[in-house]
Amino acid sequence: MYLHLILYFYKNKLLNIKIMKKIIVAVLGLITVLGSVAFTSSHKNADPVNYSVDSKNSKIEWSGSKKNGYHPGYFLIKEGTLKVNEGKIVGGNFSIDIAGLKVTDGAGEKLEGHLKTADFFDVANYPEASFEIGTVNYTDESTAQISGTLNLRGTKAEVKFDAKVRSISETKVFAEAFFSLDRTIFGVNYGKGNVSNDVMIAVRLYASK
Secondary structure, three states, X not given: OHHHHHHXXXXXXXXXXXXXXXXXXXHHHHHHHHHHHHHHHHHHOOOOEEEEEOOOOOEEEXXXXXXXXXXXXXXXXXXXXXXXXOXXXXXXXXXXXXXXXXXXOOOHHHHHHHHOOOOOOOOOOOOEEEEEEXXXXXXXXXXXXXXXXXXEOOEEEEEEEXXXXXXXXXXXXXXXXXXXXXXXXXXXXXXXXXXXXEEEEEEEEEEEO
């Protein structure tokens, strides 16, 4: 009798272990499937939100150097759209007012007039430039490597730079970028050997919904 009882409990214990193993495997499989679905749907269903560039406060500052000094100035961003998805910049396109360029040192209007000629920006034929973001890769929470196409003086070229996203909220974005740009890529060759090919650029971008 005791032997029968021992065999009964032993068999049921093995049975319970096998059942529990099957239940655990099934639960783990269900969790994996649900997690995969949740992750995929959250990214698939999220649409970028458009922020309009604040043209009054956004600007592109530049500094051009030559052998005996340098000249600073800026362009205004006429209009543009910044695309944001889940708190990250993911795209955008911008129109830059080249014809309205300003020089901010003593050279003033005289240099502005020269920069607007065919020696430099040829604003009679190319009064605007445009930039379209192609890819954005975040290296940390506030730093993004941006690559895009700049159309300047009738020439398109890829431009890459690091941007610092200073603040981003449900309604506003403020970002900055500092980099150098080779003017000769866009056919601006005046004064080579005396005027530096590299122009220092500082972008300050404000946008809101």
